[in-house]
Amino acid sequence: MTRNELIGNILKKKSFLCVGLDSDISKIPSFLHGTDDPVFEFNKGIIDATADFAVAYKPNIAFYESRGASGWVTLEKTVDYIKGNYPDIFTIADAKRGDIGNTSKLYARAFFENMDFDAITVAPYMGKDSVAPFLEYPGKWVILLALTSNKGADDFQYHPDEENSLYKLVFRKSQSWANEENMMYVVGATRADMLSDIRKAVPDYFLLIPGIGAQGGSLDDVVNYGMNSKCGLLINSTRGIIFADNTRDYAKSAREKAHELQSSMEARLVKQGLL
Amino acid sequence: MTRNELIGNILKKKSFLCVGLDSDISKIPSFLHGTDDPVFEFNKGIIDATADFAVAYKPNIAFYESRGASGWVTLEKTVDYIKGNYPDIFTIADAKRGDIGNTSKLYARAFFENMDFDAITVAPYMGKDSVAPFLEYPGKWVILLALTSNKGADDFQYHPDEENSLYKLVFRKSQSWANEENMMYVVGATRADMLSDIRKAVPDYFLLIPGIGAQGGSLDDVVNYGMNSKCGLLINSTRGIIFADNTRDYAKSAREKAHELQSSMEARLVKQGLL
Numbered sequence: 001m002t003r004n005e006l007i008g009n010i011l012k013k014k015s016f017l018c019v020g021l022d023s024d025i026s027k028i029p030s031f032l033h034g035t036d037d038p039v040f041e042f043n044k045g046i047i048d049a050t051a052d053f054a055v056a057y058k059p060n061i062a063f064y065e066s067r068g069a070s071g072w073v074t075l076e077k078t079v080d081y082i083k084g085n086y087p088d089i090f091t092i093a094d095a096k097r098g099d100i101g102n103t104s105k106l107y108a109r110a111f112f113e114n115m116d117f118d119a120i121t122v123a124p125y126m127g128k129d130s131v132a133p134f135l136e137y138p139g140k141w142v143i144l145l146a147l148t149s150n151k152g153a154d155d156f157q158y159h160p161d162e163e164n165s166l167y168k169l170v171f172r173k174s175q176s177w178a179n180e181e182n183m184m185y186v187v188g189a190t191r192a193d194m195l196s197d198i199r200k201a202v203p204d205y206f207l208l209i210p211g212i213g214a215q216g217g218s219l220d221d222v223v224n225y226g227m228n229s230k231c232g233l234l235i236n237s238t239r240g241i242i243f244a245d246n247t248r249d250y251a252k253s254a255r256e257k258a259h260e261l262q263s264s265m266e267a268r269l270v271k272q273g274l275l
Numbered sequence: 276m277t278r279n280e281l282i283g284n285i286l287k288k289k290s291f292l293c294v295g296l297d298s299d300i301s302k303i304p305s306f307l308h309g310t311d312d313p314v315f316e317f318n319k320g321i322i323d324a325t326a327d328f329a330v331a332y333k334p335n336i337a338f339y340e341s342r343g344a345s346g347w348v349t350l351e352k353t354v355d356y357i358k359g360n361y362p363d364i365f366t367i368a369d370a371k372r373g374d375i376g377n378t379s380k381l382y383a384r385a386f387f388e389n390m391d392f393d394a395i396t397v398a399p400y401m402g403k404d405s406v407a408p409f410l411e412y413p414g415k416w417v418i419l420l421a422l423t424s425n426k427g428a429d430d431f432q433y434h435p436d437e438e439n440s441l442y443k444l445v446f447r448k449s450q451s452w453a454n455e456e457n458m459m460y461v462v463g464a465t466r467a468d469m470l471s472d473i474r475k476a477v478p479d480y481f482l483l484i485p486g487i488g489a490q491g492g493s494l495d496d497v498v499n500y501g502m503n504s505k506c507g508l509l510i511n512s513t514r515g516i517i518f519a520d521n522t523r524d525y526a527k528s529a530r531e532k533a534h535e536l537q538s539s540m541e542a543r544l545v546k547q548g549l550l
Binding site: 060069094099114115123126129148156157160173 | 297299335337338340341342343344345347348351369371372373374375376378379381382384385389390398399400401402403404405406420423424425426427428429430431432434435439441444445448
């Protein structure tokens with residue numbers, strides 16, 4: 001999916017919501033456990049219920065990989081289902097991969113060829129040649145970890161100091177490897193106060209913001225400091241939507257929660273003059 | 276596997292060789308392609324031929340993941356085969372995973388519970404809580420990326436300068452999360468000149484050294500600067516062993532190459548006074 005297509009979908013749906021499909025089998029409603037593939041059934045329910053209000057879905061691969069080969073089949077079916085039924089949805093493999101060049105190339109094959117994800121999250125530690133193979137696919141995206149939302153972000157991402165921090169170097173260097181048509185950045189929403197600085201560093205890039213809701217970020221802060229003239233934001237919500245309710249009404253509840261977030265987002269798009 | 280058991284196996288086998296099972300389906304001998312699971316047959320051949328001379332096997336997960344669910348089955352069968360037939364072999368999932376705590380926990384489940392790997396490689400970018408879940412398994416190991424052997428290592432791992440570099444901070448911080456009984460480090464052999472400094476930072480820890488052979492490192496340099504009084508080294512070789520020959524004799528050639536390396540290692544263990 002191109003950047004213009006993504007922006008078009010955001011304006012059409014009046015939403016920049018990404019729904020995390022971290023579909024932990026131990027947390028899905030029990031009535032689904034009788035089906036052949038409970039996690040896939042769960043995902044289908046969530047997707048059908050929320051697709052009106054979301055522009056992106058983001059399965060975190062750990063939730064599938066932890067179930068071995070059958071989890072992998074569920075993941076493949078989930079991407080196929082989204083692509084087959086909702087072709088305007090942007091799909092993100094939250095995989096945080098990254099290895100030497102010939103190995104990253106195989107991860108790229110896994111997520112961009114065997115599965116038809118639009119984007120993959122990549123960890124920057126190993127540098128340019130670990131990221132480059134993912135950039136060779138037209139219309140596909142790297143979403144590079146910059147500043148993450150977890151406590152451990154403090155350990156290395158601010159090294160050696162705020163001014164010269166590693167995450168700022170990640171922004172600086174990576175812009176020579178890619179551009180705003182094929183790269184985005186993960187920026188933890190719990191650091192919304194730093195978003196205006198980050199916007200100066202990467203004015204035109206999309207930011208994928210995890211951590212709204214359960215991880216503590218605020219939608220208002222993120223929009224105030226992070227939105228640019230093309231929106232430039234994908235805001236992820238996971239637990240607040242997919243595990244809002246674990247009864248037979250889980251999909252209905254997910255739809256309500258997604259609709260609530262979409263409404264707030266629509267209001268902010270209007271206020272910022274994008275709609 | 277405990278540290279003492281690993282050291283015992285090194286002394287018994289007179290080897291600190293790790294064989295990389297980066298079993299690219301496009302590079303394995305063509306006669307195997309008629310079998311039900313060519314990559315598993317290939318791995319079995321390599322393992323049976325080289326287990327006398329190796330103390331560890333290290334499949335890089337990308338080579339399996341790039342084949343989808345069936346690749347995952349091959350990986351599971353490969354670990355089971357090693358554990359079932361060569362229980363004194365140390366098995367490393369070269370996965371370079373790392374995510375927020377509840378997610379890393381699921382990766383730990385994938386590699387330490389669903390599969391019985393002894394160790395997993397982990398990327399440090401997200402800090403302590405992304406690493407900690409892997410450390411909760413007694414007898415299991417984290418092998419943390421410190422200084423990698425690829426060109427891209429220069430991009431971030433030396434930030435901001437040699438003296439205060441990120442990779443040194445990784446050594447410093449991570450030693451408060453774990454100890455030499457459950458953590459090792461990946462140190463690229465192409466930087467053998469820096470190994471003596473690294474040994475000062477982590478005197479008692481095992482180092483996993485990739486990049487001997489195809490990636491350009493020298494065994495002599497690594498031993499001279501990296502060996503400690505308990506050996507403290509696992510040296511990986513992949514392409515020079517597993518793809519030494521792509522005829523029906525591939526396993527025999529792999530055995531010869533592994534034996535050559537083991538002989539050099541035995542000589543160095545003697546010279547250093549460990550045997």
